[in-house]
Amino acid sequence: MRQRYKPWADDFLLEHQDLIIQNPTEQKGRWQDLFASKQPLHLEVGTGKGQFLVGMAKQHPDINFIGMEVAKSVVVTAGEKALEAELDNLLLVHADANHLLDYFAQDEISTIYLNFSDPWPKNRHEKRRLTYTAFLKQYEHILQQEGELLFKTDNRGLFEYSLCSFSAFGMLLGEVNLDLHAEEDPLNVMTEYEEKFSAKGHPIYRCKAVFQR
Numbered sequence: 001m002r003q004r005y006k007p008w009a010d011d012f013l014l015e016h017q018d019l020i021i022q023n024p025t026e027q028k029g030r031w032q033d034l035f036a037s038k039q040p041l042h043l044e045v046g047t048g049k050g051q052f053l054v055g056m057a058k059q060h061p062d063i064n065f066i067g068m069e070v071a072k073s074v075v076v077t078a079g080e081k082a083l084e085a086e087l088d089n090l091l092l093v094h095a096d097a098n099h100l101l102d103y104f105a106q107d108e109i110s111t112i113y114l115n116f117s118d119p120w121p122k123n124r125h126e127k128r129r130l131t132y133t134a135f136l137k138q139y140e141h142i143l144q145q146e147g148e149l150l151f152k153t154d155n156r157g158l159f160e161y162s163l164c165s166f167s168a169f170g171m172l173l174g175e176v177n178l179d180l181h182a183e184e185d186p187l188n189v190m191t192e193y194e195e196k197f198s199a200k201g202h203p204i205y206r207c208k209a210v211f212q213r
């Protein structure tokens with residue numbers, strides 16, 4: 001995602017510390033306390049500018065959503081969207097998903113979304129892909145039993161890599177869709193990237209996977 005320098009970002013983060021959490025290690029095992037209601041907790045990793053997260057939080061008031069984004073200039077844009085939506089079931093976290101085990105306790109999350117994750121096509125960058133084994137190990141730990149991982153992308157290479165990665169890890173694939181937009185799904189909330197790439201005619205791939213424990 002293109003990042004623009006935003007001179008107001010630090011002030012925004014300071015002003016909205018209740019909405020954009022900067023010290024997630026302090027919340028480990030206690031995320032529910034930050035929400036108005038205790039209800040299932042869903043996490044989007046690499047939330048970008050927040051369109052999916054805000055759309056999902058509006059559509060599912062009975063679920064608490066956390067969006068994690070590493071880029072400061074991007075998470076503040078998601079923060080603006082979230083503020084405008086005035087939702088009490090949504091939080092953002094400005095942090096790097098490489099350290100999920102520091103932020104979330106075992107079984108704390110019931111669903112994880114990966115949407116249009118950076119593909120990192122070069123072999124030497126495999127470890128940066130959010131569907132690489134080291135990330136799957138973390139997702140398995142923080143996800144409740146039968147918790148789901150939902151992955152959408154337009155990148156065929158990343159999709160194929162990820163299916164192999166899930167399978168090699170022993171995950172079960174519940175759904176593999178090679179053209180998500182072929183049929184209208186009123187419940188599908190589009191991300192910024194999904195809108196952009198489907199408008200260009202790219203098919204959108206989605207899969208649902210669960211860990212076997």
Ligand code: SAM
Pocket residue numbers: 001045046047048049068069070071074095096097098115116117118191192193194
């Ligand atoms: N999910 C959004 C969408 O579909 O429109 C954004 C997709 S963008 C290609 C990927 C996003 O993931 C970027 O904003 C990037 O900063 C974020 N990201 C990449 N690696 C991350 C990590 N390790 N932890 C948190 N966010 C990450």
